[in-house]
Amino acid sequence: MNNPVVIGVVLAYFVLMFAIGAWANTKMKSAKEFLVAGQSLGFFVMAIASFSSIQSGWGMVGGTGQTYAWGFQALIAVGLFAPFGFAVAWFLLGSRLNWIGKKHSVYSVPDLIRVRFQDKTSHATMSVAVFVAAVAYMTAQVTSIGVIISLLLGTSVATSAWIGSLVVAAYTMAGGMLAAVWTDLVQGVLMVVMSVGLFIFAVQVAGGWVPMLETISSASAELLSIDGVKSPTYIFAFGLLIFVGAVGQPQLLTKFLMLRDMTQLKWGAAVAGIAYGVTTLFSVGIGLATRSMVVTGDAPELANIDDTAIWFLDSVTHPIVGGIALTGLLAAIMSSASSFITIGASSMMRDLPTAFGIKVVRELLWSRISSLVLVVLSVLLTLFLSQVVFLLGALGWAAFAAAIVGPVVMSIYWHRATATAATVTVIFAIVGNLVISSLAAREVITMPAYMQVGGISLLVSILLFYVVSLMTSNRHPDATLAHLYGGPTTSSDGAAARVAAASTERNDHV
Template sequence: MESVSVIVIIAVYFLLMFAIGFWANRRMKSSKEFLVAGQSLGFFVMAIASFSSIQSGWGMVGNTGAVYDIGTSALLGAAFLVPLGFALAWFLLGSRLHRAAGRHSAYSVPDLVRARYRSRPAHIAMSAAMAVGAVAYMTSQISAMGIIASLLLGTSVQTGAWIGAGVVAVYTVAGGMLAAVWTDLIQGLLMIVMSVAIFFFALFAAGGWSAVLLTTSAADPAYLSLTGPQPEAFIFGYMVLLVFGAAGQPQLITKFLMLKDRRELRWGAAVSGVAYGVTTLFSLGIGLSLKAMVISGDAAAPETIDNTTTDFLSQFTSPVVAGLALTALLAAVMSSASSFITIGAAAVVRDLSSSLGFPVRRELLWSRIMSAVITVLAVLLVFYLSQAIFILGAIGWAAFAAAILGPIGIGVHWRRATGTAAASAVIVALGSNLLVVVLEAGGVLTVAPHMHVGGISLMLSVLVFVGVSLLTPGERSAQLFREFESGDLGGSSDGGSAAVPPAAVPPSTVSQSAGGIAAAGRTVGRLVGALSLICAVMLVGMLADLPALIIYPTPVLVGVIMLLGCAGDPGVLRAVRVPLLAYTGVLFVLMTAMAATRHSEAVFGGMPVATGILLYVIWPFTTVTAGLLYAWVHSLTLRSAPAEAPRAESLR
């Protein structure tokens, strides 16, 4: 595929990335700029960067191959409902984390854990999880970079990986997260444009949407079914992991710490959710179209499903179009890789070192050095220590979701949460994923086909977090919560945090009276109880192969999380409670209709009726309305909230 035009395209793209890195480097004065872009982002840059760091090469390349292989069911778990997860992340974390970033100079997920719990074990556990997880994520991105870069440049996969990793390392080491988010903006916009263009091009090449559906369904009636050939409990468990696990992804969470103003939160969920939904068209269009053309004899079948995208582009597009499309895929990989380079650097230099009692003085310099080390280490692991990749592969979306959703997603709202519970949740999250992978690879354990390990670990870790919080002494937990909310850390129990000067925070930063605060605490407690009950029911469904216990509680859990995100302000909660419950009700009706008709032979829009409901109704409904609902709720929150407190200078 290497031609003069393709070389020019990729050269221009690389030069643009270098230019952004050079620009960001000139603004680099401290670790604050390197790790959280100086907390200077507006909503559009933050929203596009959030979606593009989530929509990685795994999302676009992997999902495309999966659609070709097993049909639309591949996107039920991996894509169609993920935009809803963005809205849930904004509801649950947006305002809380932005406020914490200003009051506690929180630059990372472990920073948040330290400020919230002041527990050395919790801080160490989360720091270690972020460090290992960042390298693990990088290995998958490096593999994808090698394949795509080799196709673009005509090199070996190893050489392509070194080139791609080198480009990412240069602009990230130079400009840190400031460079990462601005390159993510360019990369995200490129992904959006190419996804729309390739979707319509692919359908045109295959004869149109109706022809694609007729051809594929005639050859294999199950190809367009809701859950396809996989067990229903497995595919529903995967769906739960992706939707609710979005709020546990550090590459998304750190973006909340970068905003310059809380007003910038308002439209972020809508923009990122719609952007992710649009890029799903890439996998849907190529996967279905190539399958139809292979069936009709108009295309050769790919040797492996991972070649679905590249085979389609090489057979049916010009070198220029193929080069642009592959550059968009390379952008998807690089956007995730750059975020995890800085996340890993922060985890080692800022978090793990301080949690172990060895704070680093020259954070900016050592963050840059560690960024380079992480990149090189990831490449070496991929190509020279391949036996370790199957272990690292377990530390991905599932482990991050399970490790973070409880301690951060629930803990920043629930005053009863404890540091012991946070440490326990992290250990369970990492242990459950790693242990199962190692034992299964060694032939010691066989996981039942209906069990999705990631979904199970997410539910289990949430239950462990809530259960341990209730069982551990809670006398000090309420005080720590108040100090976290007010910004006055007082003394430090982990030996690594200095107090924020009381003068830095106004005497009253909370709009409720003491009675209102107590009422809000009780409401949060009830919602956490409801959340735990739902997670327990879903866990039983995942373990016992009872798909109804997974799919039917899903919209209810969506509603509980939305309410939990608003429960800290009783006035706002009273104003939004009915609309949020109504939204939950509509979603419940739609998902119930989908689930109840999943075995029906009726047709809706050329598809089995359940798939038609998902594709034509639920997907656009959740992609568009959930973010708009958050925008409305956030506008009410802004009107009821006090003025922002000045930002604290440092936790150290």
């Protein structure tokens, strides 16, 4: 593309991100500001930041490719289930995590495991798991960043990956999660506007909504069927992974620890869910339009489905429009990357040393160093991996979901949850997903067409957590819901949360 106007837009976007990072840096006084934005966010900023940190290169680049390949099944699996997953996460976890975070100074998911189970092994295991899954997810973002910047600036993919990653690293290292959420706000608004505009444009290019669908149906009717390309069991498992997995994403759960006033949670669920749903229009419009254009001969059959969004923006739109849209797509990817940098750095710098009784001095400095290490590691892995964006993103999503739904979501409601069950489940989630996905990608093993590995691993992890919890017990006397929610408070909201937790525990005993 390499258009002067486009390059100007990209550079202006980078400058804005740097400016937000510099502003956030002036607020950095401790690890609390760096890791949870000082627990000072209002609901709108937090809601937009939560959706934009999840709607990433996987959702927009990978999701567009899946729509091109799967048709309506991709919309069902991702576009419908994910927004409902947001709502469930907000209502099930929002107030409880916010209360726990303020009471126990919890800054991360591993922190929550530490407070809930009072156990070093489960704390250390979750710390490693979050770091590994963050790197896997970051690798998907870096892959997308490299491709997009190479188109925008005319540089090689490898050079572009370094440029984009270091830009994200710079503003995140400067301002931590505070910079991440405010850049997420800007990026989230860009994503919504871009998605609506490009949906309308893509449908018009394909001749209109009905003619586009008729063209697709004439060549591949299964693309418009619920039980089309993939088997119903596969789509069900994938939809379950997206729905339940949304509840287990640390970039979302960490946002609950940042909210200033938990009474605003009810509004945030609607804002985040609707915004995410609107941005799926990007994948629907471009994915279906490109498929229609392939049928009519106006587009080539794409060898790599991850090229769908990039090809459309580079070949169909006006260079300036396409460049601005690619910048918006870059914003989506960077918003997710910045959150994972901070989450991964927290696990590496704060959670893992704490699990082994190591006191880290100058936490703010080491948070920044850990952020840089994670980014460099992700870029190096990207340059040596040939996995597609959707596979890498799905691996990160599935690993997080399987590792977090039981040990975190179930444990803050269920008094019988144990540290041993948390440890076993987390190990299974990370090792199982990594090994099976890697072997399948290299065709060492062949997975049945009706089986979706991530969804099945999520179900197995939940069952495993439940069974092992029933078979074991906690050693520490404070590994109880009473300790988790109890204690003095002057907040009526906190009191309500404590009463609800006590009621939950009584019901569990009945």
